[in-house]
Amino acid sequence: NGFSLTSSQRKQLLQSPGGAFGSCRFKLPDDIKHPIYKRCIEVFKAHNIRYFLYNGGGDSQQTSLKIAQASQYYDHPTHCIGLPKTIDNDLPVTDTCPGFGSTAKYIAVSTQEIALDVVSMHQTSTKVFIFEVMGRHAGWLAAASALGKKNKQDAPHLILFPERTFKSEDFLHQTASTVRRYGYCIIVTSEGIRDAQGNFISDANQTDAFGHTQLGGVAAYLSNLVVSELKLKTHFAIADYLQRSARHIASKVDLDQAYAVGAKGVELALNRQSGVMVTIKRLSNANYRWTLTQTPLSRVAAKERKLPSKFISANGYGITNSARTYLHPLIQGEAYPQYRHGLPQYLAFQPEFVPKKLPDWNDPDV
Template structure:
């Protein structure tokens, strides 16, 4: 089936949002508006892919140029996101047929999915099924994940800003604990995101530029937790530096794979629900060593902190959205733009591409040579990789001491289908 000269586009945000996912949306919408000869309107899914399934579409053409530009400085998902994993085509073909039905009803010929590995898998499957159903849709993924665990791309938009937040936070908390350690808290534990990959935890290591700097210990998912070795390390740090600051990834686990914080349930994606590892580690220190402790969970704060976003991250997020449109109008399908690090002395990068089939459901873990021999910190190789990703400041506009973020109108597109689909 030959493509019509001009069709609409559908954009959706998926999974956990970031400080810069809206920058990708900004790049995509602004670029799409420059290609009016090939792309009509850009519709966004309200609450991610659920918006497509329920035919709950947002007409971004109703938003002003200024409002769309403001997305570049606004955290979280401007159109709503969701944790909803489509099953395989074999398990639930009806979901995919519904997507095609909605796309066809609204003359959508381009599908842009902004998310992680599961999202790339969905985009890939839609590209395949649409061909067999006689309504070909150009599907392009846009990388996004704070976990930095997508393969092929050098790094993932969203990660650099989280990395910056974590490094700054553990440095500042380290100063606080050091000043009170003589008579108060001697051990501080900060929990960060990262179920299977320890990239975010590793970023905390950037704060330790000199011996004795926080963090003294990092617990990675890639390194099996050994309680005896850990407690000895904590005790040595307290005796040598007066205190011990620890960054722990939520996915820290024992040798048998059991998470330290296994809550015994699963989330919408079938992943183990983690109950908070920081208090587990802190209590372990208290019970075995007797040291007074404090713990903190960065939680949503780390991924929503647009006020301290990395300039590199913002630029790359915008570039991925822009590149996605350029790929699509050039006729590329079932691909994802990637960040390619150039082999230059001064950090620089360019845009590459990967097949969705090669990205879908593949996790990129921390290389062993990025982690110190004892398993408790990062190496210089890791530091060289991470450092450029947190560089530069990209402050949002401020008024009366507070950042000014954009809230879109998000006007709904009139529904055309008689049948309803409830997820």
């Protein structure tokens, strides 16, 4: 078939970011009788597909569950296995999700680096730096920014979590008092912070020069707020895809788990399991020990796990020791890709598709 790889390509694939088989944003309909499921199983039958392994977050587990249900409904037993994979780390049951540890490491390292830059120049230039990271509904990644923080005066000074309501007056007060105390202030914000009415802060700055919807990040909004209200010089960075594709600074623990989770998925499928997601179970914090187990897809499908309250410090702008204890093992170990002439040897994978066996089909909904 079209997916066979040489052993050197396999090695290269192991050290490449992105989804080699592609990725999608596609929501299956709720009704299992919808014709798309019939078609899907017809395709499975035509190509004799008996195993379906699918990775992603809560929505992707929902997809796996639907496929498992459809394969029963249309009487084509398929072994459907969900694999956790989301940098957002917001799946329940599993200890963590592959992708998260590496992104967390990138954010923890970058926050320290940015802070050293700001420290060097704060006396005559930038006083406030805002670093926007992903996390539309859960603040796991923002929390990871504090992993390099040892003392109160270390960066980040303020973390803005989607789990906490953003109150601009308090934010400005905290920022100003941090600058008074230390001379500068490093802020890490989740992209998904909201005001008391539940509106995304990034929506507050909606209209561009054309009168069209503005996509600008929260960081730009917060930066404007600090400039306008506190008259302090600011800079900001928006990490966006930089954070989730930064294979060059991946966590070894994360890579090990990603590989093990995939292998376990294959094992479960070959053992004729279906309708389950592989989960990582933490056995100990000290010298982080973990094992793999499984959970019914129904327990994780379309669910999300927010940062628990005990992980957020009393004032709402930092993390607690229990958050550190949880997060710390996940960023351990460096696993550099191989470099050639100064650049990582990433594989740009071009999957070849097997020839179609069925005639074209048009989704009646499209």
